Amino acid sequence: MGPREIPTMDALRLANSAFAVDLFKQLCENEPAGNVLFSPICLSTSLSLAQVGAKGDTANEIGQTDTKPVQMMSMEATLCMGNVDGINCKIIELPFQNKHLSMLILLPSDVEDESTGLEKVEQQLNSETLLQWTNPSTMANAKVKLSIPKFKVEKLVDPKASLENLGLKNIFNENTSDFSGMSETKGVALSNVIHRVCLEITEDGGDSIEVPGSRILQHKDEFNADHPFIYIIRHNKTRNIIFFGKFCSP
Template sequence: MSSSLQSVSPPLCHLLKWVLKVTLQMKLETVDFKDKLEETKGQINNSIKDLTDGHFENILADNSVNDQTKILVVNAAYFVGKWMKKFSESETKECPFRVNKTDTKPVQMMNMEATFCMGNIDSINCKIIELPFQNKHLSMFILLPKDVEDESTGLEKIEKQLNSESLSQWTNPSTMANAKVKLSIPKFKVEKMIDPKACLENLGLKHIFSEDTSDFSGMSETKGVALSNVVHKVCLEITEDGGDSIEVPGARILQHKDELNADHPFIYIIRHNKTRNIIFFGKFCSP
């Protein structure tokens, strides 16, 4: 869910409103930061709360906006995946999670035995598995080192080689095959407020934050309008919930059984399968 909010002083282009609403399905509102700052903050927070079914409250911190704010972009992403085949809640057990070679922490571990698409990446001594969600449009890929080999999380070797090309190669269907898998993965929730301003500037978008260099002429007739702030909050929740499918369909079924026990740090990727776009990307290092 994305929302763009602009101060009441620069008038908005009517064509822009239509494009955002109809084409991009974004919500654009004109608000008054200058004279009604607290009221506007409350309006934005309530709007985000409603749109995320109450999961995100008070998304705007005190320093997110002020009476000089011109354009504010707010993005909130809350994802609760439903698996193609649900995990049995009765099989979820507390187990030790190895955060490094010597230390462990308790975690709720979900367990299942079913058919999944799985592969081995010998160059980084790692297993990869695809866990499809219920609508089949999205999948979670887990990259799990076979053991904690370095002095930190055990992910150093994977992280050094991980890029768009290597990920495309590792997730290529020709390098994976369907097999009966005894699967154990943690039940977890990750929530984070991200400041993407530095990332956008590193990508070359420095000019949009400066009134001297920004050009929003297609958005407003007022000169000297710049993007004041970008607020981005994400939450990913992985639970047992899912459908009743017994098997994950595939052309090649290996008869032997394999095992993936994610009881130590791993990288997770949620991908839109048709476009191969990455929706979420992260690493689980500690409960």
């Protein structure tokens, strides 16, 4: 047997993105008009360990402007922003205070009757388009008037059916599972996977950061997230997805 090939950082990032997008779309099918939130890197790490047999605030200060049940937060700052041609979708990056993480928001421009406005985005969404849409080279610094909801999402996800639909069936079947690295007993399998995740976005923060080499747009754009959107929290250096979600209602 030859030496084991070690995946490159690019390969790991692509695998993380592919798993995140595929699972996100599966979960959205189960909750087409509901909030969705999960941590792909947490799930993939846990499942990987099982298969081998092993045991925030944003970087800008945001002011509250509303006291309604859905509290909107607003700020004016220079932020990295882009547009996705063909599906009328805006993308904005909100860096967190520690500069290691950023939140990316995908906001559809058109909201039709009896729709969330996300249908076109979800149809076009895959691992390749996500990396393309959120690539820094396709975005530019812009002076933005930003409004986003203050929200807290807590989800208890049962992703077993979704994971099985993605091809991860062996680990749930005692006839096909292989946990020999963890137990000498044959027929050991996972009965279920329970994933609990909580995310809260607040108005406290610090200074904005700018992307080196990006052109500065002189006009002021508006980014008003007063309707459903997709959001991603990403590790900036590796571009790995830490959280993936859809916000539809408080």
